[in-house]
Amino acid sequence: MRRTGNSSLENESLTLLQPAPEERLEAWLEEFYGKRVRIMRRELLRHRDLSFVERLWIDDGLPETLIYKLVLPPWDIEQDLHERVLIPSIAQSAQLFMSAHYGQITAMFLEDLGTESLLNIGVDAEFAASIGKELAKLHRSYSYRIQELVPLNILRTLMPKDYATFTQGIVALLDSWTLLRDGQAGKLQNLAELLAQSLEKELVSLVHGDMYAENILVRNDRVFIIDWSWFTMIGVPAMDLASLISNHFKNGSFFEWRDTVLDAYCFESGRSTEEVTRILPFAETLSRLLFLNWLVVRRERGIMGTTVGPVDSLIPKIVDELIGRYESLKLAD
Secondary structure, eight states, X not given: OEEEOOOTTSOTTOOOOOOOOHHHHHHHHHHHHTSOOEEEEEEEEEEOSSEEEEEEEEETOSSSEEEEEEEOTTTTHHHHIIIIXXXXXXXXXXXXXXXXXXXXXXXXXXXXXXXXXXXXXXXXXXXXXXXXXXXXXXXXHHHTTHHHHGXXXXXXXXXXXXXXXXXXXXXXXXXXXXXXXXXXXXXXXXXXXXXXXXXXXXXXXXXXXXXXXXXXXXXXXXXXXXXXXXXOEEEOTHHXXXXXXXXXXTTGGGGGGHHHHHHHHHHHHTOOHHHHHHHHHHHHHHHHHHHHHXXXXXXXXXXXXXXXXXXXXXXXXXXXXXXXXXXXXXXXX
């Protein structure tokens, strides 16, 4: 068996998840395939504090490859998402073949969708437009299921009317950790109120929450969305569009197709480009507020590192960014 890949790019401050014992993996694979199988090769795709992901090549087994994913709470929401919320043909998501548990660890065996993403392949105008259309269809389809999904209590529900209370909780914790400077608490609350006012009439649907080009895989000219997890919620889906067409490193050169994706999304949604363009800065700022919340949740759980640096040095930077966005949005409003 050959093993490739490494996690050398991860922040050294992270305490990495300890994978389940190999005998447990072998037993899970035997249960899935209905016979003992041999792993011919394995490739480490990601190893972090709350997740561990490998691609497995199986000898004499169908499917021949699997994505083997281990997660700890709160990332274990992904199992419920795949089993009870996501419809692969609508959400363009991978199929969950099997799930299992070992202590706090949730193990998932997922369909292998390959390695080509919008981040590493060439895209033409027609294909970029198809991305915008598919995203609009996804948001429209799940908007019809909101009354069904909310009572499941699987996903967070964050409506514009909730932004002020949501932000108040973040501010209280940051204040208690002395991570806010004078006046910042009030400005964050004002930002929440501005976002609520600007997004109150927006469609409510399923929100991926981490919708960047690197999370959209391409196989046989079809697109698939991966990494539905902790960031997924019920809320304002314009966040997904804002993230996907932003000049973020996770989008790479796909950002060049911003206008094409936006026009296609608006056409499929039956909305004017001007109307959607107006609310996108607010939706993008909301996604950054949710990123701040992610940092706060990690610190509250005693997890002081992230893949891009220590939490206590990141939080002030994101707070400054949000207040800067608030000042810009207030002037433009």
